Amino acid sequence: MTGEERLARAALTRVVEPGDETAGRWLRELGAAEVARRLVRGGKPLPGVTDARWEGLRARAARARPRQDLDEAERAGARFVCPGEPEWPAQLDDLGDARPTGLWVRGRPSLRMWALRSVAVVGARACTEYGAHMAAVLGSGLAERGWVVVSGGAYGVDGAAHRGALGAGGATVAVLACGVDRPYPRGHTRLIGRIAEQGLVVGELPPGEHPTPSRFILRNRVIAALTRGTVVVEAAYRSGALVTARAAQRLGRFTMGVPGPATSGLSAGVHALLRQEAVLVSDAAEVAELVGDIGELAPDKRGPVLPRDLLEPGAAQVLAALPARDTASAADIARGAGTTEDDAIGRLYELRSLGFVERHGDGWKLTRQARSPAAVGPPVPDPACSAVRANPDSLGNSRS
Amino acid sequence: MTGEERLARAALTRVVEPGDETAGRWLRELGAAEVARRLVRGGKPLPGVTDARWEGLRARAARARPRQDLDEAERAGARFVCPGEPEWPAQLDDLGDARPTGLWVRGRPSLRMWALRSVAVVGARACTEYGAHMAAVLGSGLAERGWVVVSGGAYGVDGAAHRGALGAGGATVAVLACGVDRPYPRGHTRLIGRIAEQGLVVGELPPGEHPTPSRFILRNRVIAALTRGTVVVEAAYRSGALVTARAAQRLGRFTMGVPGPATSGLSAGVHALLRQEAVLVSDAAEVAELVGDIGELAPDKRGPVLPRDLLEPGAAQVLAALPARDTASAADIARGAGTTEDDAIGRLYELRSLGFVERHGDGWKLTRQARSPAAVGPPVPDPACSAVRANPDSLGNSRS
Numbered sequence: 001m002t003g004e005e006r007l008a009r010a011a012l013t014r015v016v017e018p019g020d021e022t023a024g025r026w027l028r029e030l031g032a033a034e035v036a037r038r039l040v041r042g043g044k045p046l047p048g049v050t051d052a053r054w055e056g057l058r059a060r061a062a063r064a065r066p067r068q069d070l071d072e073a074e075r076a077g078a079r080f081v082c083p084g085e086p087e088w089p090a091q092l093d094d095l096g097d098a099r100p101t102g103l104w105v106r107g108r109p110s111l112r113m114w115a116l117r118s119v120a121v122v123g124a125r126a127c128t129e130y131g132a133h134m135a136a137v138l139g140s141g142l143a144e145r146g147w148v149v150v151s152g153g154a155y156g157v158d159g160a161a162h163r164g165a166l167g168a169g170g171a172t173v174a175v176l177a178c179g180v181d182r183p184y185p186r187g188h189t190r191l192i193g194r195i196a197e198q199g200l201v202v203g204e205l206p207p208g209e210h211p212t213p214s215r216f217i218l219r220n221r222v223i224a225a226l227t228r229g230t231v232v233v234e235a236a237y238r239s240g241a242l243v244t245a246r247a248a249q250r251l252g253r254f255t256m257g258v259p260g261p262a263t264s265g266l267s268a269g270v271h272a273l274l275r276q277e278a279v280l281v282s283d284a285a286e287v288a289e290l291v292g293d294i295g296e297l298a299p300d301k302r303g304p305v306l307p308r309d310l311l312e313p314g315a316a317q318v319l320a321a322l323p324a325r326d327t328a329s330a331a332d333i334a335r336g337a338g339t340t341e342d343d344a345i346g347r348l349y350e351l352r353s354l355g356f357v358e359r360h361g362d363g364w365k366l367t368r369q370a371r372s373p374a375a376v377g378p379p380v381p382d383p384a385c386s387a388v389r390a391n392p393d394s395l396g397n398s399r400s
Numbered sequence: 401m402t403g404e405e406r407l408a409r410a411a412l413t414r415v416v417e418p419g420d421e422t423a424g425r426w427l428r429e430l431g432a433a434e435v436a437r438r439l440v441r442g443g444k445p446l447p448g449v450t451d452a453r454w455e456g457l458r459a460r461a462a463r464a465r466p467r468q469d470l471d472e473a474e475r476a477g478a479r480f481v482c483p484g485e486p487e488w489p490a491q492l493d494d495l496g497d498a499r500p501t502g503l504w505v506r507g508r509p510s511l512r513m514w515a516l517r518s519v520a521v522v523g524a525r526a527c528t529e530y531g532a533h534m535a536a537v538l539g540s541g542l543a544e545r546g547w548v549v550v551s552g553g554a555y556g557v558d559g560a561a562h563r564g565a566l567g568a569g570g571a572t573v574a575v576l577a578c579g580v581d582r583p584y585p586r587g588h589t590r591l592i593g594r595i596a597e598q599g600l601v602v603g604e605l606p607p608g609e610h611p612t613p614s615r616f617i618l619r620n621r622v623i624a625a626l627t628r629g630t631v632v633v634e635a636a637y638r639s640g641a642l643v644t645a646r647a648a649q650r651l652g653r654f655t656m657g658v659p660g661p662a663t664s665g666l667s668a669g670v671h672a673l674l675r676q677e678a679v680l681v682s683d684a685a686e687v688a689e690l691v692g693d694i695g696e697l698a699p700d701k702r703g704p705v706l707p708r709d710l711l712e713p714g715a716a717q718v719l720a721a722l723p724a725r726d727t728a729s730a731a732d733i734a735r736g737a738g739t740t741e742d743d744a745i746g747r748l749y750e751l752r753s754l755g756f757v758e759r760h761g762d763g764w765k766l767t768r769q770a771r772s773p774a775a776v777g778p779p780v781p782d783p784a785c786s787a788v789r790a791n792p793d794s795l796g797n798s799r800s
Contacts, residue, residue: 130661130663133663134662134663258662259659259660259661259662259667259671259674259680260659260660260661260662261530261659261660261661262534262658262659262660262681262682262683263530263533263534267659268682271659271680271682274659274674274680275679275680275681275686279675280659280671280674280675280680281662282662282668282671283662286675
């Protein structure tokens with residue numbers, strides 16, 4: 001990704017609404033820089049939009065100030081992550097042309113790493129005491145099992161799930177339908193601040209943008225695509241949480257529902273879901289059993305997620321064979337990992353794309369991030385982690 | 401079925417415990433009369449039992465007084481129905497050698513007809529208010545839709561389901577684990593009396609027999625086999641209601657569960673079931689949709705079951721072609737029904753086995769029962785029905 005492409009994508013997050021598949025096709029076919037140039041230059045509309053729509057996009061494009069946005073984001077502790085970059089969660093590509101143009105990310109951990117082992121817990125804003133209880137218990141139980149709890153930062157079920165994860169000292173991600181510098185709802189300003197400090201606050205919209213009804217709805221596809229599965233805790237028939245669940249189903253993710261009284265309108269949507277494809281879950285263990293890899297889930301795996309926990313055994317072995325500070329040849333690393341040189345080289349490129357290793361001439365060495373085992377770890381304000389925070393570009397996202 | 405076979409089967413209901421597959425095999429291979437003779441005569445045990453067990457059965461057989469039992473049953477308003485007889489519900493044969501030896505039946509309606517359109521509603525004795533509410537609502541809702549509600553007559557969910565059906569003026573069947581003259585639990589004496597008056601009280605055990613833990617468990621297979629599906633309302637992990645549900649599953653019947661709070665131990669068994677094969681249901685409409693024939697379930701079909709409603713269209717047409725009082729030839733009936741004589745004759749024999757028609761020389765006429773459209777209908781004490789009650793043998797169960 002060139003600096004120009006990055007800048008153009010950052011600009012387009014203010015121009016193109018989330019989930020716009022027509023614009024997604026332009027990006028795929030022409031690249032972001034060319035789409036941005038055409039919008040600025042004017043002339044014949046790109047295919048699939050009316051003249052009026054095209055003029056609307058042009059008016060937005062004329063006001064876009066991506067460098068200012070990137071600076072403002074940085075001041076708010078946020079970075080911009082583009083498709084294909086090392087921190088980009090590859091599973092978002094399952095959205096096809098509805099894939100986000102880019103993501104604004106607040107918080108220290110690697111979104112890509114966290115998303116690998118994440119579950120969405122979503123539900124009604126106006127939930128019952130029971131719904132809030134179940135969301136909190138699932139949030140803490142999943143966090144205790146090493147799962148990252150993803151939700152929408154809203155009142156009700158979302159907030160309870162985030163708080164449950166935070167309370168267990170675990171990992172949580174809020175996906176917002178507005179700028180990540182601009183907590184919504186206002187009543188969750190402190191909660192979202194805590195999530196940004198201990199976890200991640202993520203969104204498709206650039207700094208200062210407000211949520212709209214359609215942005216809420218389209219935000220849900222990101223929650224569904226980012227995670228291995230979606231649990232709906234309480235939802236009336238027309239709840240947005242069901243949008244997330246159905247998106248998860250379409251994307252081939254696990255879809256789960258927490259049962260409630262058949263007499264409760266706030267469980268009716270969940271029950272409808274459970275009568276279709278979704279799996280009934282009563283606690284975090286059942287969620288973890290479903291979304292976890294077979295055999296991976298030791299009972300009561302506790303504590304925050306460490307990057308090495310997320311690697312496949314083969315890759316973890318190669319990573320362990322790298323010296324602490326020096327450079328090593330692929331042949332030496334292969335010997336240390338007990339594998340062939342070919343396999344080791346494949347793993348090393350994989351580890352490089354995840355930000356663990358870097359090439360130095362003919363050899364390989366650990367990145368600074370990989371040398372700190374807590375890099376994507378405990379969200380406590382630990383000074384030992386400041387190296388990572390001070391060098392957010394170590395994952396490769398050079399700012400333009 | 402000869403009088404001797406009937407009498408032997410009646411005797412064996414006091415000798416053989418419900419669900420005894422060894423004895424079931426003897427009955428299938430030798431016939432009931434021969435099994436009874438061997439038990440009385442003694443000698444080498446029949447295959448599959450120890451000498452001690454054989455002597456135990458012989459001791460019971462020596463005390464059996466089937467004629468007295470049949471008389472006593474008749475005084476209690478009960479009859480004895482054997483496999484293969486017109487009132488025998490053929491779906492019980494799905495139990496194989498665990499099929500009941502015979503059933504003691506209290507109440508006016510035809511068990512066979514009612515079972516054709518029945519659903520079991522079962523659950524915990526010590527249910528919550530929520531469970532009792534759901535059972536009552538399902539009981540009344542199913543009854544209003546023309547379904548017969550089958551349950552075990554117990555406290556809690558069972559009782560609420562029966563009461564719901566009775567309260568809606570509908571049809572309900574209690575399957576007991578003791579003699580049908582001997583209501584259990586005692587606290588349900590009045591309820592079971594009402595069921596016997598307005599519906600049916602059924603059991604495998606002869607007059608005076610007590611329930612035992614294994615009889616409760618084995619009773620559940622009869623509930624499962626008799627009905628098109630089983631709904632579990634509330635059940636802890638080791639509840640007997642789950643035995644019924646699993647039996648229903650094995651028998652290829654529909655298995656359904658009513659969700660409840662994930663925090664409720666009394667819903668934990670239901671949720672475990674819903675995580676396996678069972679379908680989540682929230683109301684009677686969802687149950688009816690599942691167990692009903694496609695297209696059969698018009699919205700809100702109300703009122704009690706009429707026998708004609710239960711017939712296939714072809715059989716119903718042949719039935720409609722019979723004159724009100726006179727005898728008609730198969731050829732005339734075929735013409736009236738718009739079918740071939742061969743088809744009409746097949747249907748007529750089918751209708752005879754169901755008690756609708758009888759042969760008179762070369763012709764066919766309606767039975768007295770079939771002439772009263774309410775014959776298996778409203779369980780209200782309607783004098784118009786007394787003809788049926790006065791002539792319980794019209795279904796062909798001649799008493800020995």
